[in-house]
Amino acid sequence: MFYDRTDGCPEARVVLCAEVSPDWEDLKRIMGGMGCGVATTESLTECHTRLVQQPPNMVLLSGRLLLDEFEQGALLLEHVRRSPIIVVYLMDSDSASLEGRLEKLLPPDDYLTAPLHPSTVARRLGGILRLQSAEQSLRRSRKLWYTVFQASTDALVLVNESGMIQDANPSAQAFLGIGDEPTGCLDISEQLSGGLPGTGVEPFDQESLQLGKTWEGKIIVGRHAGTPVEITTSPFEIDKGLTILVTVRDIQRHKELEAELRRQSQVDELTDLLNRRGFMTHARRRLRQASKAGLDVLLVYTDLDGLKIINDTYGHDAGDTAIRAAARVLQQAFRRSDVLGRLGGDEFAAVTDSSSTRIRQDLKRRVENAVRQFNLTGGERFELSISLGFASYASNRSESLDSLLKRADYELYQNKRSRKSAEQLVLWDSLVPFREGSDD
Numbered sequence: 001m002f003y004d005r006t007d008g009c010p011e012a013r014v015v016l017c018a019e020v021s022p023d024w025e026d027l028k029r030i031m032g033g034m035g036c037g038v039a040t041t042e043s044l045t046e047c048h049t050r051l052v053q054q055p056p057n058m059v060l061l062s063g064r065l066l067l068d069e070f071e072q073g074a075l076l077l078e079h080v081r082r083s084p085i086i087v088v089y090l091m092d093s094d095s096a097s098l099e100g101r102l103e104k105l106l107p108p109d110d111y112l113t114a115p116l117h118p119s120t121v122a123r124r125l126g127g128i129l130r131l132q133s134a135e136q137s138l139r140r141s142r143k144l145w146y147t148v149f150q151a152s153t154d155a156l157v158l159v160n161e162s163g164m165i166q167d168a169n170p171s172a173q174a175f176l177g178i179g180d181e182p183t184g185c186l187d188i189s190e191q192l193s194g195g196l197p198g199t200g201v202e203p204f205d206q207e208s209l210q211l212g213k214t215w216e217g218k219i220i221v222g223r224h225a226g227t228p229v230e231i232t233t234s235p236f237e238i239d240k241g242l243t244i245l246v247t248v249r250d251i252q253r254h255k256e257l258e259a260e261l262r263r264q265s266q267v268d269e270l271t272d273l274l275n276r277r278g279f280m281t282h283a284r285r286r287l288r289q290a291s292k293a294g295l296d297v298l299l300v301y302t303d304l305d306g307l308k309i310i311n312d313t314y315g316h317d318a319g320d321t322a323i324r325a326a327a328r329v330l331q332q333a334f335r336r337s338d339v340l341g342r343l344g345g346d347e348f349a350a351v352t353d354s355s356s357t358r359i360r361q362d363l364k365r366r367v368e369n370a371v372r373q374f375n376l377t378g379g380e381r382f383e384l385s386i387s388l389g390f391a392s393y394a395s396n397r398s399e400s401l402d403s404l405l406k407r408a409d410y411e412l413y414q415n416k417r418s419r420k421s422a423e424q425l426v427l428w429d430s431l432v433p434f435r436e437g438s439d440d
Contacts, residue, residue, distance in 0.1 A: 012036040012129060013054070017047040018062035027060065030121055044069045048076055058128050059085045084128050155248035159188045160241070163209055172248065177222025188246060192231060193217050209244050210235050216251070228255050268342045270320060271327035279341025283351045284401050286339050287393060290353075297351055297393045298359060299401075301408035302330065302367075304346035305385035305416075314381055325374055325384055333366035349405065360390055387416050 014036045018024040024040075031038050039056070041047050044065065051059070059076075066087065076085065149156055155172035159165050165186045168178050176191050188209070214232040219225050232247040266278025274282060283299075290297045304326045311319040323346065330348055334340050339351040352359070367386055375383045389412025391404045 012058075012125060013056040014038050014125070015047060015050055015056045015059045016040045017044065017059060017065060018042070019065055024062070027121070031060075031125075034122055034125065036125070044076065051076070057084075057132060058125055061085055061087050063087050086124060157188060157246040157248065159209065159244050159246055161210065161244070163188045165191075166243070175224060175248065175250065176219060177224065191220060191222075192229065192246075192248065193220050209233050209246070210242065219248075224250075227252055271324055271342050273327050273331075273348070274339070274341030276341065276343045279339065279343065279349060280401065282339045282341075283349070286351050287401060290393065291395050291398075294395050295353065296395055297353055299391045299393060299404040299408050300350045300352065300363060301389040301391070301405060301412050302326075302348045302350070302386055303412065304348075305387055306382075307346040310382045318380070318382060321380065322382060322384065325378065325380070326386055329367065329370040329374060329384065329386065332370045333363060349408070364388060387412050387419070389413070389415060 012035065014031050016024060016028055016031070016038060018027075018040075019042060028038055028040060039050055041050060042065075047059065047061070050056070061076075149167075150169050152169055153171055155175045156169045157165055157172045157176070157178075158167040165178065165188055168176070173179060178186060178191070210233070212233055212235050214230060217229055217231050219227045219229060228251050230249040230251050232249075234245040234247070235242055236245070237243075266274055266281065268275040268278075273279075286297065304322060307319055307322060310322050323342075326346070326348065327342065330340060330350065334350050334352060338353075340348070341350075342348050352363070367388060371384050371386055378384070389408040389410070391408035391411065393399060393404055
């Protein structure tokens, strides 16, 4: 067995490299009594071989042997960092003989002098073992971190405080199109961008790198240019310098889902038009744009006539069909660029550019034609009828959307009353012959 153990202490392996003497035998017994695995050798060449085959935790090296085999001492130099070497002086003459020569050849980690006490050796060995354990834990942590760094599906980039890329994992190389560029040749701000001016999002630059926060941006270059991403910066100190871990996540799918959720929250299920919330949001935006551009727009308020009669006569399924038909008629009458929505029940509203009399007349005509076409070809048991009301928005006045809706609704109500009065007058006139006949 390479190391002789007395009580099975696998952590502590010690090489005793010394000439045969009672003092070294005592030292071997001391180490064995501490539970160390001990290997002994009488030459530096053999000690070097043992270091290569199975590095120990500590080497106790005879100062006299080092003096006798001075040229062979260079073989141990490459192993000093892996296995601490402690030179043992068992005689006062050893120290005087090695003075000035040892430092040039093999600076030891420590010295032990006679007389040797078990507590002294134990302290030296305990300190070495603690240091080696800490170094081993650090190596494991570094290996684990680098394994995670390399295997992560997120794009991970290490940059210095100037924003120059120091390292990038495979995901970052593929996603950002970095490739195998030499370290320190690429600026991270040339690969990613932050928020645009006016969005309230901070830009992605050298200063913001050191903030340690998360914000949204996009990729600037490569085949994924324009892709929305979430950027997280995590600055930390290493080797007395600042290093920043930049995590980049693709949020394209997340953005698509957000957009779909917003769409669903603003769309009327029955007609696929904007619902009240959606219409109010888009209509207010249109009014703000018109105000800034100095343009006038027209708000149109409409409702489906006789929906209650349709529901009572033919059932609510027929009523839903009538609402969907009214929505299709309005879609045909208005342009795709107009804001059109169902406010609820049988009420609809739209915002269109310009508020001239000609536009109103054109809209009335298009709605009437679409309604007439549906009634001729729709094949339904009911006839469709739609009423309109208008309200002009002047860009030089500050009027709310709610105010416009009230004005357009009032005009719609007045138009309905006028039409009902006209229909009643026509009916009355049609009954004149019968009334005259009854007088006879």
